[in-house]
Amino acid sequence: MTEPPDIDQRLTMFELMTDMRLFEKRAYDLFLQGLVKGTSHLSLGQEAIAAAFGAAMSENDWTFATYRGHAHTLARRVPMGPVMAELLGRDNGLMRGKGGSMHLTSVPHHMMGSYAIVGAHLPIAVGAALSASYRSSGQVAVCFFGDGTTNIGAFHEALNLAAVWQLPVVFVCENNLYMEYTAIGSVTAVARPAADRAGSYGLEPVVVDGNDADAVYAVAVAAMSRARAGDGPSLIEAVTYRHGGHSRADPGKYRPDDEVAAWLERDPIVSYRARLIAEGVDVALIEQIEAEAKAAVDAAVAEATAGAEPSADLLEMHVFADGGSSWRN
Amino acid sequence: MTEPPDIDQRLTMFELMTDMRLFEKRAYDLFLQGLVKGTSHLSLGQEAIAAAFGAAMSENDWTFATYRGHAHTLARRVPMGPVMAELLGRDNGLMRGKGGSMHLTSVPHHMMGSYAIVGAHLPIAVGAALSASYRSSGQVAVCFFGDGTTNIGAFHEALNLAAVWQLPVVFVCENNLYMEYTAIGSVTAVARPAADRAGSYGLEPVVVDGNDADAVYAVAVAAMSRARAGDGPSLIEAVTYRHGGHSRADPGKYRPDDEVAAWLERDPIVSYRARLIAEGVDVALIEQIEAEAKAAVDAAVAEATAGAEPSADLLEMHVFADGGSSWRN
Amino acid sequence: MAELTYRDAVARGIAQEMTRDESVIMLGEDIAGAGGVFKTTVGLLDQFGPRRVRDTPISEQAILGAAMGAAMTGLRPIAEVMFSDFFAVCWDIVANQIAKARYMTAGQVDLPLVIRSANGGGSRFGAQHSQSVENWAMSIPGLKVVAPSTPEDVVALLAAAVRDPDPVLFFEHKSLYASKGEVPDGELVGELGQAAVRLQGNDVTIVALAAMVPRALEAASQLAGRGVHATVIDLRSLVPLDVTTVAESVTATGHLVTVEENPRLCGWGAEVVSIVAEECFYDLDGPIVRVTTPHVPLPSADALEDLAMPSAERIVAEVLRALG
Amino acid sequence: MAELTYRDAVARGIAQEMTRDESVIMLGEDIAGAGGVFKTTVGLLDQFGPRRVRDTPISEQAILGAAMGAAMTGLRPIAEVMFSDFFAVCWDIVANQIAKARYMTAGQVDLPLVIRSANGGGSRFGAQHSQSVENWAMSIPGLKVVAPSTPEDVVALLAAAVRDPDPVLFFEHKSLYASKGEVPDGELVGELGQAAVRLQGNDVTIVALAAMVPRALEAASQLAGRGVHATVIDLRSLVPLDVTTVAESVTATGHLVTVEENPRLCGWGAEVVSIVAEECFYDLDGPIVRVTTPHVPLPSADALEDLAMPSAERIVAEVLRALG
């Protein structure tokens, strides 16, 4: 349908995926050391989707993500240090420790939030698209969510409204085959949880290999330009797999060993690395990207661990626009 | 697909439709006299759907309806007197004046309620179907709702769950082309608000002329037997039109005159009456049914207007199963 | 100065703000073509066009989610939830998303939006279309909560709500829509968080809101006939809450009676009582009494609904009881 | 007598009732195969099979709607809402349907169902997974509301809830799941609406719920070191509410302090305070003080979350303030 991405875009995607992978692996180590608090949900294995959209989106386009939002945050070039510090609950965190892993947000980077209630951010993304359309700003809202999210009411309402108003929003279902611990197939009336619902909103079903960054890039570019042309929303189902459990507390043992093994074989980064090299990219360049990613993660950890505990006055700040939380005189 | 209904069923449907029509016309008169309080939503013009299901359902099957539920209540042979008294807010009302027109319920008749929040009763009907399936009771839950209801989240969740668990529930969308004052087509991403969504739940699209009682009867019988056979839910879109406004306060002026006129031409009762006579039913029999309906409505009005105001102690009764409302010692 | 209904005051307040600010848009069910099921938005579609005044599907989560997303990205939406009972179908967007976004992001997200809704009983609509749910909103940190009792306040507080940088839930009372009052000409902008002392008296402080204000005033006039002089405070907004005005009055009268339409448990009355029981304890000369709807769903029959909601007579009786 | 965790007590209570009554079924997300995300339902699928223990899609409205429909037609469902914050996505089914059906139908509809949910903060899950929402439920007429603080109460009150003919919202506290306690052997069935006096003292009455009970007890022991002797009442259930036990204690001590995790406004503490401010006014020797979470969403960082929720130290300070 579209041209394959050019080499700059491909290197960008490789770089983003590498950043995401190394960042999250380190975050997991820090969790094991008791430094990452609360819960966190890793995208290990699913990076190609976030990276491809990161490459396909323009700077002013908006990202709406879920609690599984580290990768999507890094895809918008939010600096790693504040993100890591947020996972550690530090004052120099992206939200000063007030949101944590599940709510990563960086408005200056158009990363409009990570939402922890399944489905809620789909209508919110529709609202951003309404704003873009009203202001003729040319911006597109991209909204990422999981397979399990297709069975909740907000999904249905958001898709319909976006389609009726022909708004510039791209809905991206990352179908990793599982909700928390339950297989999506066991609780869904159709085989393809997103694509088989597209018709309900007058949309074309789009399914893509979510572990192939180039393939995702192609559908992303198509959907973004459709949105920008005023032709309305798209619903993309990107099939992928998470390498680990649902959240940090979950070893993921409910999944058959051979299924896990088969998907580990299809690691989106390993295969992309091999493809780039096979297609002539200099190994030295690849290794340089990897080294830079590692250095960036090291620096982020240093920055994060050097951060102070959030100061006590933060507790009652930021409820209202005046900076405070006072509800009375 | 199925045999046309036999003459007994057809007379039943004619009788039910006539009851509904005369009952609601009288209720409207009483409203104009200031006797019917609150709001009410008439099914004038839509009676064929309720009547056909009334004829197709077994005594133990359950009905779940909306605020537009007079017809569905009468379809279950709930006596007219208590229904009319409920509209008048009297102590001898079906719910002793506590529910009103929008909440008609008669558990002994398996009329499991009229629900006034759009979409809410779809999952509730799924629960009844779950109960039937769990107890292998052979019962079917039939759930009626409007076109506008297809755009709310609960619709989506209920349809999916019913399909996943293959429950004996029949979802009947009465597509009367309008929500309150807004045309369904203007806010829906697909042309057929229910049928075009069936695929999302692995169901076949079923569209039927909702003004033709025989046609509705045929799809009703098919859906009921599918449910009883354990083959799961159905979603039926019955296209119809309301003769009046959305609720008693609404003159319905937002609808084009010629559209209204064309649908009045297609009155489900007038045409059915003509069909029965053309197919050999004795006019005297028809007239007898009509006379009986009129007499029943007269009696209902007499019963209702003779009813007392609800007694004050009702206010704090029926919150809890012990009969009272005490929340403390 | 013109006499206006409470209903028409809604459209006037909105029109004032939409004229001033292009970023104000409206969305909701039947609000455009039909002018609202309560006829509160009549004329706005004609005046501002379909880009700014938008009819939606029956999708409350999408309506409020869209309002939130639009507010985050530069607009100032006014969304309508037709009956306040329907907040229950979209409460997540209100309570978990809109209310919390600024806090969770350490102030990154602006949410200048207004959600209007028809609240309260008295119309014989039954339990699912008659609730007073302003206490639901008050209990959620991050929301501002306004409930006017007069046409003038509708205009002025609606304007203030639209201009406010925070999310405001604006509760219009169904049974006040037909009521009339004088509204000054010209631009009107009120201030959130200022109670109005509607009547001054030395014997007891009666605190009320929305449709309970005229009833409290009626009760006060009956009480005056019996020699009891009440101060009647119209809270107007629950968040911000004008504690000062209430506390000053209680200090003077020594007695507090709250009058609310909320069902008994955990209403805003309980909050006001609790504040006073802590902060004005030594000023109190007798028990604090709440007049509320009993803790039951609202019945639909007129006789029963009238019995349920606080009446002037019940307020009189409870005030006399509070005074001992 | 065996020592059990609060977490395991959930499965024990459910198993006791499912064994006894075939009409009890369970539905919820990840409750069957996975034994619950908090491991509260481990083993029940094996014991009772997939017809009775059912994994659902992520569809809270469908889950609770299905529970309601099943309860209306002869079953006694136990539905799970994974985190109580998610009540916001299905509040209509709870507040407008389940709570009101019996009333609106003049008693025709039976709704013997239980909705369990993991409630409360302390796990660093942030604002959308940490709320205490038992006050949302308390404010809705027609619901019973239970929140145990010990493993024994989990078993006994869960059994009582399942046997109760009315809808019960059963709030399990996330931060208590790992706590342990002695639980008597054999069938255990409690009674809803009975508070427990966990400690008897003459100087002040402290009323607490769920995770605040151990904190209140810790505060009481610190206070005892300073010569102040507190009665600590564990409410256990908000509806029915054991007003008698609270009032008797306040009559004896003259001072009331409530300790709740709810954010400041309109929590259950305000309700208890208001009842006492009316009914026990002349027994009070000083202001009534509520200890609450401030009116903010819960922050995720551990330092901030700890600061937000009432601590033993804060309770001590507030009790001393109440005593003047």
Ligand SMILES: Cc1ncc(C[n+]2csc(CCOP(=O)(O)OP(=O)(O)O)c2C)c(N)n1
């Ligand atoms: C409304 C709601 N219900 C349940 C949850 C609990 N929950 C969090 S993530 C999750 C699974 C989501 O699955 P999916 O959409 O496939 O996303 P994935 O985690 O696989 O990326 C569930 C059930 C929630 N956060 N919100």
Ligand SMILES: Cc1ncc(C[n+]2csc(CCOP(=O)(O)OP(=O)(O)O)c2C)c(N)n1
């Ligand atoms: C959740 C919710 N939103 C809005 C309403 C207000 N309302 C009542 S009926 C109605 C229109 C419903 O249209 P449709 O489903 O087509 O049914 P019809 O009235 O045409 O039979 C609306 C918007 C409501 N009752 N519940």
Ligand SMILES: [Mg+2]
């Ligand atoms: Mg998934």
Ligand SMILES: [Mg+2]
């Ligand atoms: Mg309709």
